[in-house]
Amino acid sequence: MHHSYHLKFDIKIVKLDTLVEQALDENLFIRYHIPTFDDRRIQVDTREIQNKKNVSWDESASFECHANFDKIKQVRKSSHIAFELRSKRRKQAFGGVMARSRVLGRGEISWNDVVGSEGMKLEKWINLREKGLKLDEFKLPNLLVEIEVQVRRDVESNNKKKCRFTKTCDCEGREIDLFQVETVID
Numbered sequence: 001m002h003h004s005y006h007l008k009f010d011i012k013i014v015k016l017d018t019l020v021e022q023a024l025d026e027n028l029f030i031r032y033h034i035p036t037f038d039d040r041r042i043q044v045d046t047r048e049i050q051n052k053k054n055v056s057w058d059e060s061a062s063f064e065c066h067a068n069f070d071k072i073k074q075v076r077k078s079s080h081i082a083f084e085l086r087s088k089r090r091k092q093a094f095g096g097v098m099a100r101s102r103v104l105g106r107g108e109i110s111w112n113d114v115v116g117s118e119g120m121k122l123e124k125w126i127n128l129r130e131k132g133l134k135l136d137e138f139k140l141p142n143l144l145v146e147i148e149v150q151v152r153r154d155v156e157s158n159n160k161k162k163c164r165f166t167k168t169c170d171c172e173g174r175e176i177d178l179f180q181v182e183t184v185i186d
Contacts, residue, residue, distance in 0.1 A: 004154040005072060008064045009114075009147065011081070013046050015056035016141040017125065020104060026051060026087040029101070030143065034063065035079035035111075037071040048088060055141070066154060076115050080108040083143055085128050105130045105140040109147065120149040 013030045020028060027048040033041040046059045086101040105128030114122045125142040 004066050004068055006064070006066055006152050006154050007072060007149070008062065008151075009149040010060055010062045011044075012060040012146040013057045014144040014146060015054070015058070016085070016143055018139070018141040019053060019055060020051050020085070020087070020141060021139075026089045028055060028085065028087055028104075030057065031084045031086050031101075033082045035075055035081070037065070037067050037075060041082075051087070072151065076111045080110045081114075081147070082106065082108045083126055083128070083145065085141070085143065103130060104128070107143060109145070114147050114149055120151075122147045 011032065011034075013032070016028075028051050029048045030046045032044050034044070035041055042063070044061055046057050049055065049057060083106065084103050085105045087104055088099050088101040107126035107128045109122070109124060109126060113124075114120065123144070123146045125144050127142055128140045130140065
């Protein structure tokens, strides 16, 4: 008998440690990619902020899903959460505003590091780097993130799984249908 587990994790994008010199007149945001159990990724963008002396988001997102233990082990061993520092400059074009983002730096945290941390809580400075980009005169900042994971065995009742909210739900379906995403801006 395979038991189902309820997985809840919170990701908080806190701040950069320095100003981003190569994007002084652009807005900044963080895009991160979270692996799912079916080899897809959920993409999340923070809000855009001005590149000023204090580059801080303090923005959190919570994710929940149900999975069997084998799927959780598979993601833990082979997956990571990828973070991108991106900039966006708004330009007037053809009577409208055009905005396109560019990647300034990338970094990642492995699921194994998160789950293996004390209490499954991790606060980490991620060293952002960009492959192939000539930024010799610029130092890319580090990104502070906080991640907390909770895993518990589902309580089963008549083949229904109890959700975080006190309702009962039938959790049959595709992986993407099982994720509930809630963004909270502090």
